[in-house]
Amino acid sequence: MKSIAESADISASARPFNPWPGTIFACLSVLALLFLAPTFGVLMSSIKSKREIAFGQLWTMPSELFLGNFADVLSNPAVHQYLLNTFLVTAPATAASITLGVLGGYVFAKLPFKGSDLLFLALVSGMFFPPQVILIPLFRLFNSMGLIDTLWPMIIVHTAMGIPICTLLMRNFFATVPNPLRECAIIEGANEWQILVLVALPLSLPALAVLATLQFTWIWNDFLWPLIFTQSDDKRTIMLGLVFMRGQYSVAWGIQGAMSLIASLPTLLVFLFFQRYFIKGMTMGAVKG
Amino acid sequence: MSSLKLQDVRKNFGTQTVIHGIDLDVEEGEFIVFVGPSGCGKSTMLRIISGLDQVTSGRIFIAGNDVTFTHPSKRQVAMVFQSYALFPHMTVAQNIGFGLRLAKLPKAEIAKRVFAAAEVLQIEDLLGRYPRQLSGGQRQRVAIGRAIIRNPRVFLFDEPLSNLDAALRVQMRLEIARLHNRLGATIVYVTHDQTEAMTLADRIVVIKEGEIAQVGNPLEVYESPANKFVAGFIGAPSMNFLKASIRAEGGRSSIQLYGAALAYLPDRFAREYIELGIRPEHLSFSESSDCDFWGVVELVEELGSESFAYLQTEFNPEPVTIRLEPNKKVKAGDKLPVSIDRNAMHVFSESGSTVAIGRI
Numbered sequence: 001m002k003s004i005a006e007s008a009d010i011s012a013s014a015r016p017f018n019p020w021p022g023t024i025f026a027c028l029s030v031l032a033l034l035f036l037a038p039t040f041g042v043l044m045s046s047i048k049s050k051r052e053i054a055f056g057q058l059w060t061m062p063s064e065l066f067l068g069n070f071a072d073v074l075s076n077p078a079v080h081q082y083l084l085n086t087f088l089v090t091a092p093a094t095a096a097s098i099t100l101g102v103l104g105g106y107v108f109a110k111l112p113f114k115g116s117d118l119l120f121l122a123l124v125s126g127m128f129f130p131p132q133v134i135l136i137p138l139f140r141l142f143n144s145m146g147l148i149d150t151l152w153p154m155i156i157v158h159t160a161m162g163i164p165i166c167t168l169l170m171r172n173f174f175a176t177v178p179n180p181l182r183e184c185a186i187i188e189g190a191n192e193w194q195i196l197v198l199v200a201l202p203l204s205l206p207a208l209a210v211l212a213t214l215q216f217t218w219i220w221n222d223f224l225w226p227l228i229f230t231q232s233d234d235k236r237t238i239m240l241g242l243v244f245m246r247g248q249y250s251v252a253w254g255i256q257g258a259m260s261l262i263a264s265l266p267t268l269l270v271f272l273f274f275q276r277y278f279i280k281g282m283t284m285g286a287v288k289g
Numbered sequence: 290m291s292s293l294k295l296q297d298v299r300k301n302f303g304t305q306t307v308i309h310g311i312d313l314d315v316e317e318g319e320f321i322v323f324v325g326p327s328g329c330g331k332s333t334m335l336r337i338i339s340g341l342d343q344v345t346s347g348r349i350f351i352a353g354n355d356v357t358f359t360h361p362s363k364r365q366v367a368m369v370f371q372s373y374a375l376f377p378h379m380t381v382a383q384n385i386g387f388g389l390r391l392a393k394l395p396k397a398e399i400a401k402r403v404f405a406a407a408e409v410l411q412i413e414d415l416l417g418r419y420p421r422q423l424s425g426g427q428r429q430r431v432a433i434g435r436a437i438i439r440n441p442r443v444f445l446f447d448e449p450l451s452n453l454d455a456a457l458r459v460q461m462r463l464e465i466a467r468l469h470n471r472l473g474a475t476i477v478y479v480t481h482d483q484t485e486a487m488t489l490a491d492r493i494v495v496i497k498e499g500e501i502a503q504v505g506n507p508l509e510v511y512e513s514p515a516n517k518f519v520a521g522f523i524g525a526p527s528m529n530f531l532k533a534s535i536r537a538e539g540g541r542s543s544i545q546l547y548g549a550a551l552a553y554l555p556d557r558f559a560r561e562y563i564e565l566g567i568r569p570e571h572l573s574f575s576e577s578s579d580c581d582f583w584g585v586v587e588l589v590e591e592l593g594s595e596s597f598a599y600l601q602t603e604f605n606p607e608p609v610t611i612r613l614e615p616n617k618k619v620k621a622g623d624k625l626p627v628s629i630d631r632n633a634m635h636v637f638s639e640s641g642s643t644v645a646i647g648r649i
């Protein structure tokens with residue numbers, strides 16, 4: 001009896017100081033700051049004039065708000081071309097990879113056949129393939145097809161590389177759509193396509209939003225494939241443009257900063273647009289149990 | 290013409306045989322209840338009738354047409370699932386009208402029929418709501434509405450009440466019975482709950498491990514169970530089973546319960562051991578010590594309208610259930626004499642089949 005009373009006493013009155021929450025919070029804060037610092041640097045340099053950058057440091061606050069860099073970038077026809085190219089690659093590749101992921105995922109989740117699990121594993125293992133391994137074969141392939149220095153290789157490669165993650169996510173999502181829903185729809189007269197479009201997809205908007213955001217961001221920001229597959233300036237995407245700008249303007253930090261910000265704007269917009277579904281999608285498994 | 294006919298229906302899943310040859314004729318407008326313990330193949334039967342699963346062998350006829358290989362949507366059946374299977378992203382009206390929409394009926398026609406179906410189920414006010422905004426009973430009604438709107442030849446219900454709480458279950462049971470009277474539809478209803486089966490069915494089909502154990506109207510099944518399984522499954526609390534032996538005496542045999550001759554069997558009985566089945570209401574406490582056996586009250590269950598006592602006996606490891614006469618008061622620990630109603634004894638062979646019922 002006595003010992004129980006004692007221990008209760010201890011925990012009630014003198015709760016020992018626990019240093020961990022504070023320590024962890026501090027560590028995380030520092031990490032967050034480090035993470036944001038480059039972005040901050042870019043933002044600062046983008047609103048400074050060339051002169052100010054030449055004189056001062058990159059990290060200080062500007063003496064006055066200078067929007068000339070943005071004006072320069074936005075009025076540059078090459079940048080327009082870069083943005084257009086990037087969009088022409090990103091939009092169709094995002095749409096195509098998600099469409100294929102939806103179709104494949106539905107089959108794997110709801111219409112399994114002999115060996116489909118194995119096929120699914122094989123497909124998903126494609127995610128762990130480093131792109132460098134297939135770089136040269138792909139280059140030679142597209143070269144022989146005469147597609148080098150067009151946007152096609154990027155569209156095709158991004159679609160293909162997106163299939164594993166899209167199929168994985170959609171399959172797992174469709175698997176949470178209860179079977180009786182599908183069976184009820186069948187009895188009501190729906191064919192498989194109608195079940196997908198009228199039942200499964202409307203229930204999968206969160207997954208679609210997550211995929212759209214991921215794929216769009218990933219493809220938009222890609223640097224490797226455009227570097228391999230394009231040669232002329234008017235086929236470049238914005239991420240390549242960003243790098244090649246440096247050559248043109250030597251140390252045009254301000255212009256570069258402005259362009260970086262403009263280049264990341266579309267992904268930010270896509271994220272904001274889908275963001276509420278995105279959060280819902282991430283926590284959905286937890287809620288559904 | 291029968292509304293639904295099953296002819297030697299069998300179903301295997303891989304090497305496991307789940308349905309072992311079922312024959313059944315369902316009349317137009319009949320309310321058939323499949324009842325049996327969990328895993329006996331009830332849902333599988335419904336899925337086979339609906340066409341969601343294919344038979345391994347055998348034939349299925351609906352309204353005289355062989356539908357064994359017909360697509361589910363062409364069989365003119367409607368199914369109400371245990372989980373209701375409402376489409377979460379559609380309103381009640383859209384859920385009920387889903388089949389008509391697929392059939393490409395004009396919007397006005399769909400709206401009219403959806404409203405009519407909703408009126409039958411008294412859910413007109415809920416048409417604009419989403420399933421997540423409905424209570425369990427309301428969801429159940431929507432699921433039924435989606436089934437009745439297409440005027441199917443056969444309704445299939447798979448344990449439709451098992452997700453509801455007890456009070457609501459009784460209410461919905463009544464409503465389903467009413468709906469059946471009103472629509473005169475053929476219904477195949479699956480449940481593991483024998484009370485539901487007894488209250489709803491025109492005919493009960495008792496299933497055991499994928500085989501029909503007995504078909505009959507509720508009273509037949511209750512009073513003349515074809516075997517020990519049916520006898521034990523139908524009725525709550527269940528029938529008591531007492532081990533007894535047979536002794537040949539001269540030209541006849543007597544049933545011996547714990548050393549006392551209970552009854553005589555007309556013919557010489559070529560068995561040594563039997564099991565006696567006696568329902569709790571066919572046992573009573575005797576006034577005198579002239580009785581069939583003694584039991585010690587272990588537990589009394591007062592249900593209000595009736596009461597049961599569980600007795601420990603010297604010859605049966607399981608407690609014996611007895612229904613108390615009204616106003617009869619007993620308490621745990623009482624040792625009381627019990628007599629058996631000779632007219633309501635069931636005699637089962639060791640293999641469980643019924644040998645004799647009633648006065649023996």
Ligand SMILES: Nc1ncnc2c1ncn2[C@@H]1O[C@H](COP(=O)(O)OP(=O)(O)O)[C@@H](O)[C@H]1O
Nearest residue numbers: 302305307325326327328329330331332333334
């Ligand atoms: N798709 C299936 N594959 C393999 N076995 C199944 C399948 N569906 C049902 N079974 C088996 O068939 C038996 C009967 O199942 P079911 O018809 O669902 O029983 P009930 O509805 O009577 O509880 C069970 O043993 C179950 O494991």
Ligand SMILES: [Mg+2]
Nearest residue numbers: 331332333448
């Ligand atoms: Mg079942």
